Amino acid sequence: MKYTLPFLLSLSIALPAAGQNDVDKGARDASSAAMQTGVPADTIPDGWTRSGIININMTQVNLTNWAAGGFSSVSGIAMFNGTANWKKGRKAWDNSLILAFGGQHIHNGTAPQKTDDRIELNSKYGYELKKSLYLAGVFQFRSQFTEGFNADGVRISNFMAPAYALLGVGLDYRPNDNFSVFFSPATARMVIVNDKKLFEGLGPDDRVYGVLNGNTSELEMGGYLRLQYKRELAKNITFLTRGDLFSNYLRNPQNIDVTWETLWTFKVNEWFAATLNTVLIYDHDTQLPKVDDAGIAYTGPATQFKQTLGIGLSFKL
Template identity: 55%
Template sequence: MRPRKFTLPFRFVTACTAAALFTTHLSAQEDKAQRDAAAKEMTTRTAADTTGKLWTKGGVANINLTQVSLTNWAAGGFNSIGGVAMFNGFANRHGAKTEWANSMVLAFGGQLLANQGESFDNGSPLKTEDRIELNTKWGRELKKPWYFAALGQFRTQFTEGFPGDPATTRRISNFLAPGYLITGIGFDYRPNDHFSAFVSPATMKLVIVNDPYLWQGITDPETRLYGVKNGNTTEFELGGYIRAQYQTEISKNFTFLTRGDLFCNYLRNPQNIDVTWETLWTLKVNKWFGATLNTLLLYDHDISVPKVRTDESTGAKVSYMGKGTQFKEVLGIGLTFNL
């Protein structure tokens, strides 16, 4: 007797196949949902981990005080009290394809002199340091280490300045007199975190002299003060600009920074290059005390500085205003805070 062949009903096979496909689809959806949730969690965690690392910030603040008191001092001299406060800081943002660097320099200092036996109420205040400088530079990576970049800089001082004793000399500078605003676009070379060089063939420089008192006694309309013509408050310049900066940690408590600027005005006397070169050495002795050495060299053909020459006929010293290189050195030993 031939055995009977066993066959499944068509409807049963169809139902089982549909159930298997539906179960597989649900499983695939669950796997995809789990993968998406894991990816989202990873992205959130990564963003949380790196957000705090996008910015690098730092700086140094220094406060130095000096005081001299003389009583019946046979060799002569003055009683004095003075000090200098300086802040040099930065905040830089590092993106995947962008770099944004910001820096600030603030400094102010002075001293008060008084004759022996007299109070400082009758003393002559003398300014020894006065500076405001703000810098910002944004760049987008073209091909490492080159960036397309835009730069901005603002420079001025806090208060009025005199060539000597304020009681006997007239004011020659003030807040926004002069003031400098520089903006430019160009290319930034950043091979590492220590060095950068910005080159711009098209940079705008606005010179501001916003103190009419500085023009007193000057009647010639062609006379310039800090590059600004008599009767005006601003002077527009267009030129090429180069700015380079290098900073490093020489040892654990010893850092060095230097930066330099070159500007050539296409519109007037392009052969005269404006030069700014600054260095800052910082030595940390302990948590609270340290030393800083700051130097600043300037040359601007539009700025006249006090000079002295010898009269050939009389041999006397004659004071006059002329072109020259400016140099300032500030050594500070006192309270130092690394930020």
């Protein structure tokens, strides 16, 4: 039951957006046409354009006296990926929200486990200095809905543990509505670990997600680069990729944090679609269990990778 509430919450936030389906249809069609043809962003009509994709994938297996063996199981993932963008004259405001939660329960006596858990909000406001170049400010928030555990059942994460809040001012290059590059040489990022249990057993100089033992947050100042590309490749195929790079000037600036995501959506019909989502993360402050060549266990940074392939209900807003 502990994973049911976040799953339903992600749906309750996402599904009301379906009511916007007809509100901005004309503006969305114009924006979609611009995406396909590469029309410059300044030709897109002023006002709001909204879009979103809701995906719900479920799997259920029931075995009774099955000679080949195995366990009954149930799993599901709900994901919302939406945007709300505003443009008027030389001003532009882009917003995106990603909510995802998934879990599985195998009927073999083990507890339910998460398979996905994500909250991410991005906002960028810009003023056009000259064609395709904006003076812009960005805000980003990332966290998760509920607690996470390692293979030994030890809690290693929770809501707001970690959480990342980023605020920066810089230049945004956006030659068209498909592509943008934002760079800020001075960006503030707050790393939050609001769960004391994650620090249990650690020394006074140890850190969790970069936060020193005894604290609940760590303020970082650094350089930030964000790239984004989106495209409607065909009538029923959309592609989105975005990458974030951050270097903390205050501690180990050579260790650059990397987040790179791709999302493919293959629409089968009005109600069904296949989605392929990948996320690659490298954060030097995230310590993960590893084993050296001699078989000795230790913790250290490592490249994280997640791939999710789903086929199920899909609503394109």
